[in-house]
Amino acid sequence: MVRKSAGMGGKLLDHAFAFAFRGLVYAQIWEDPEVDMEALQIRPDSRMIAIASGGCNVLSYLVAGPAAITAVDLNTAHIALNKLKLASARHLPDHAHFRRFFAEADSKANIRAYREHLAPHLDDATRRYWEGRDLMFRRRIGGFRSGIYKRGLLGGFIGAAHLLARLYRIDLKAILAAESIEDQRRVFEEELAPVFDRKFVRWLTDQPASLFGLGIPPAQFEALAGDQPMAEVLRRRLEKLACDFEINDNYFAWQAFSRGYGKGADCPLPPYLKEANWEKVRDRAQRVNVVHANMTEHLRAQPDASLDRYVLLDAQDWMTDAQLNDLWREITRTARPGSRVLFRTAAEPSLLPGRVEDALLSRWTYHEAPSADFTRRDRSSIYGGVHLYELA
Template identity: 30%
Template sequence: MPKLVGPESKGPQPPLNWANKLNFMINHFRDWVFKNVHGGSLVYNICWEDPRCDRELMQIEPDSEIVMITSAGCNALDYLLDDPKAIHCIDLNSRQNALLEFKKSLFKHSSYDELYDYFGDGKHAQAEEVYRQQLRPHLPAYAQEFWDQKMSYFEGKGPKKSFYYRGSSGTLAWLFVRYMQMRPSLHSKVLKLLKAETLEEQEQYFEQVERKLFNKAVRWTISRHFSLALAGVPRAQRRLITEEYPGGVSSFVVDAVRHVFTELDIKENYFWQVYVNGHYTKDCCPSYLREENYLSLRERADNIHTHTTSFSQFLKDNPGKYSHYVLLDHQDWLAAHDVPALEEEWQCILANSRPGTKILMRSAAMRIDFFPDFVKERVSWVSSEEELKESHFQDRVGTYGSVYLGTVK
C-alpha cells in the first residue's frame, strides 16, 4: 500500500455551506488520523507487493541501478538476488529505513540462524543481547535511536508475541487474528484452508468461512478510515476504490481475498500466511529468508543504500541515469492532493532516466488516468488491463486495482 504520504495541501478554500463544512471537517479529521497513525510509527513490517512478479517484469541486470520506495525492505533484498549494481531505497518514514538497515546488519554482522529467528519466527530469545553486542554498532544513528526503543518487538512477550503483529499494519493483522481466535470453529477452518493441498480444497474451505469471516460487522469495520489508515491506505485511495468498485471498499477487499484464497496456491503465499500465523516457515517465506540465498545477499548487502527523503529530492541530490524505478502506489496520493509535486516527481524521473529505463507502479484504481501529458509522450506503458493481465492475476498479494510497467523512449 502507499509508502510516501504527507499532509494534505492547504490553500484558499471556497465558501462552505453547513453540509460542505461538515464534510470538510470530517475529511481533515481523517487526514489527521492517518497522519498521526503514521507519523511516529513503523507502518509496514512486510512489503505488500509481490517481488516474484516485479522481477519477471523488470528483468534486472548486473548493470541495473534501481530507485525504489523502501517499505519494509523485503523486496529490495529480493531484487538483490538478481545482482544489480545498486539499489537506492527511498522513504519519508525513517522507521522503514531503520527496518531495512537492521536486516542488512543481520546479513553483514550475524548469521543465518539469527536472521531467521528475528524475521522468520518473528521473535528471538536473546533479541536485546544480540542487538546490543552484534548489530547496534553497525547501524546509522537514526536506526540505533529507533531500535533502542523497539527491540521489544522481537521478545515474544505480551499479547503481540510476534514482530509481524507490530507496527500499524501488524496491529490491524493482530486485531483480525484475535477476532478469529475468539471464534474457535472459524479459526480452525481458516488454518485448514491455509494448509489445503489443492485449489479445489481451498475453494471448499473458503466457502465454509467466507460468510463468518466477512460478516456485516467486519465489512463495516474494514471500510472505516481508521482501519484503512492502519493498513497504510490514505483517504485518496479509499475514495478511488469507493468510486470505481461496485460495493466499495468492503466488496473490493472480499473479492481480493477470495481471489487469493481460491485461485492461487495458498501454501506458498507467505504474504497472507505470515499475518494469520505470526511467523513464516522455511518452505513459505520471502526469498531473503531462504538459507540458500544468505551468502549471496551477505556479499551484496552494501549495494543497498537507504535515503530518508522524497523521491524528487533524492533525484535532485543524486542525479544519474537510473535503469529502474519502483513507485509502488504512492502517486495515487500525489494525484489527489499535490499535482505540482506529482509533475515535479515525473520531471525528476525522466531527467534521470535513459532510453529503456523501466518504471513499475501500482494503483488502487482499475485504470491510471493521472499521467501528465509529457509523461505520455516520453513513456510507453503496458498495464494489467491487457499485456500484464496474467502477471496481475498471479500476484500473491492481490489487493491492487492495477499494475503498470513503463519504458522510457
C-alpha cells in the same frame, strides 16, 4: 455508506492517517518481489531507486544482482528497519541467525544477537530507534523476541481481523492446513466469505479509518471502493489471497492467516530470507544506500540519465496531479534509455493517463498486457493493478 471525506471531517481523517503513519507501518512489505523482478528485468548494470517500506523487496532485489539500489522513505521507522536488515545481512554469523531474526522473529536469542553482532554496526539514530520505546512503552527491539510481524500498523490490523474472526467463531489459521487449491476454496467459501455478510463488518469496513492499518489513506479508500461496498472489495481480494495460489507457495497468506511466517523448513519465505539466496544477499548488501527523503526531492538532486529502475509501490495513489507531474518530470530526466518504472494502484487502471502531462507520459510505453499478467500473479493480492512503464 461512507464515501467522500470532504471538509473538516476529511481533513481530520487525513491528519489521523498522517499521525498513524509516523510509526512502524509495515514490518513486511506487501508487494510480490518475484513479480517485481520479472517486470523490472534487473541487469548487472542497473541502478535502482525504490521506496523502502519494510525493506523485504529491496533486499530481495539483491538476488537479481543490480549495481546499486537507493532505498528512500520518509518514515523513520522504515528507515531504521531497512538499516537493521542490511546490518543483519552483513554482520550476523550465518543464515541460521538471519532466518531466526527475520523469519521466526520470536526468540530471546535474537536480542542477544542484536547486542553482540548488530548494535556495534548501527548508526546512532538507528540504534536509538531500536533501543527506544514505542507508544506502549515496549522496547522496539523486543519485537524480535515476541513476533515483529504482530507489531506496526499492519500487524495491529491483522491482529484485529483475527480477533473479529474469533468473535464470529472463525479460525483464520484453518486455511493453512488445506492440502490443495480445491480445499483452500472450500475453507474460504464455508468459513471466511460469510463474515463479509455480517452487518457490523459491512458497516465497519465502510469507515475509511478502519483501513488505515492496510496503509489505505482516505483518497485511496475512495479509489479502491468505487461504487461498491468495501466489504465486497475486501472479500474479492481475500478470495484471491486464499484461493488463487497454493498456500505452501504464498508467504503473504501465511502472514495474513497466521500473523507470521511458518516454522517449517519448507514454509514459503521472501527471496531475501531463503537459504539459497543467503550468500548473494550478504555479499551485495553494501550496494544498498538507505536515504531518509522524499522520492521526488531525492531525484531532483541526481544527475541526468543516472538511473534505470524505479519502484514506486502505491505512493502515487496519495498524490495530487501537481505532485505526480513533479515526480514524473524527475523520473524522465534521470532515466537512462530502456528505464522501467513499476508501481501499484488500489484500483485496477493506471492512474497516469489524464493526470500526467502528455509531453511527459508520451515518452513512456505502457506494457498493458504484461501489467495485467503481473496483477494476476501478484501473490499479495491486495492491489487492483500492477503497472509497468518503459522509456520509449
